[in-house]
Amino acid sequence: MTPEGDEFSLIEALAARFRAASGGLAAGDLGIGDDAAAVTLPGPGRVVLATDLVVEGVHVDLAVSTPEDVGWKALMVTVSDLGAMGCAPSHALLSVAAPSGFPVGRLGDGVAQAAEAAGCTVVGGDLSSSTLLVVSVTAVGPADDGRVGLLTRAGARPGDHLFVTGPLGASAAGLRLLGASGRVDGSDRVSEALASAHRRPVARIREGVVAREAGATACIDVSDGLAADVTHLADASGVGLDLTVGGGAEGDGMVAEGATRDEALGGGEDYELVVATPDPDGLRAAFSRAGLRAPLAIGRCTDRSAGRVLDGEPLPPGGWRHRF
């Protein structure tokens, strides 16, 4: 595959790559190649939609991440938004604005790998020349499972237990280790895992779907950092928070091995899910039955008037906000 070239031959090469990555389209569906795609969603009812940007110099550093990593990340951060609603993606669109000479085909390889891992098919998109790499992925899927409502941010109630689906801070710690050199020194297991967490985040789609089925009341993915994202959930639900995340010594469950407490609370881009549920044992049992890692308890929702408390102190707002 020769990714560089003109727009139409590049689209052909990407289309072939995406066809190879997927189980193919349903009969009568229309993928890349016409003005628009037409797809049959696996299930009736509403469509769930999300889109995310990955911008060079903001979300990715090309000295740290390969073109394949950038494609992987762009797909994963978008489908993570569907997972946080308790939904699985079925189809995705990829748009790439790339500088002359940028290996768009390699980026497409990463998108295809991530789409395969997430169980969705890339069915369309757009390409443009640019002076800055900007990648936009849109993901769609069936919203309704016929049993329970969507897992929004707004459903948590006082008394609900809060969990995260995995340790936090790994992405930020990975970026710290990768630093200016773009690689981790040595090859110890922990450093490699942190670098991978930064370059190749994994959306917790199955976790979101299982949490929804198990009666969870609210969910959000950790993209801005736990402190910021759990605050979004509490704002939307109108509840207070009493969080217990511990000191962040190595081995402390909520903080990823090799990461600091600050990285876990404020680093973001971990794409683990925060889940609220009135039935902690039911959630643990459902995750266990599904073969998923046991969720990590991080505290409770409280009455709104009790405020937001983290390890006995007021919760700092934290998180990353783009300024315009």
Next chain:
Amino acid sequence: MTPEGDEFSLIEALAARFRAASGGLAAGDLGIGDDAAAVTLPGPGRVVLATDLVVEGVHVDLAVSTPEDVGWKALMVTVSDLGAMGCAPSHALLSVAAPSGFPVGRLGDGVAQAAEAAGCTVVGGDLSSSTLLVVSVTAVGPADDGRVGLLTRAGARPGDHLFVTGPLGASAAGLRLLGASGRVDGSDRVSEALASAHRRPVARIREGVVAREAGATACIDVSDGLAADVTHLADASGVGLDLTVGGGAEGDGMVAEGATRDEALGGGEDYELVVATPDPDGLRAAFSRAGLRAPLAIGRCTDRSAGRVLDGEPLPPGGWRHRF
């Protein structure tokens, strides 16, 4: 509305603007504010999906187009792809990567105006800081009308008549007139119309839907230029072309008033539709009944072996290709 500011307050302002522009969401649907949107499409069956990029310096020149124009264009070029399938958009997502200080709220106003004109609702998106303005719009709608198949590029047959839904070259002529100054000299009607065609293209959604209902066999929108786009249609359909577009004197139907023949053939960005049909009278009658401008005849599809002919000469490939 103060568009500048941090990400979350800007999203709030945009969400309020998009709510005001639309007739609102269906009961149970979920718009901007959670991890993903969930929408009910007006009709059963497949979902049609398209996405397009608008990149500063490639698709728009901020010396020529206002932020509102950029937003309008980004929405319209995307929904044009749905119109070219014979489909109407129901919902859209907007992503904006914008430099510090760029008035994203004004861009959002243009998106909202265009969404209102196109009959769709903006239900989600993403915002990022950037060093270059890049706008990505994704549009979705119901693919199936229960009667006829999608209007792809691939259905034209030898003998079909070819039409365009309106005169071409206006966008390119408008850009030429706007030139470096960013405005047209004087205020004559023709120049204003050309400038508007460049800054505020209008997607021919109703025309696409009516053409599909009237038994058209293939359709494409004129984004790259008539020569290039009709070639895409002929390639996909496996047909030859015998086009008659005339000399381009003023008042010659296929060339917009004030535009040149070259601009009509190669300029692109007109977003008129090219429609193939075996029943030219039926198409004309359907357009007339719907109150649409009469379609302009531009020739016939021929057997593939007859090649592609324009006013008796071989058709130049033409069109604009992004290079990577």
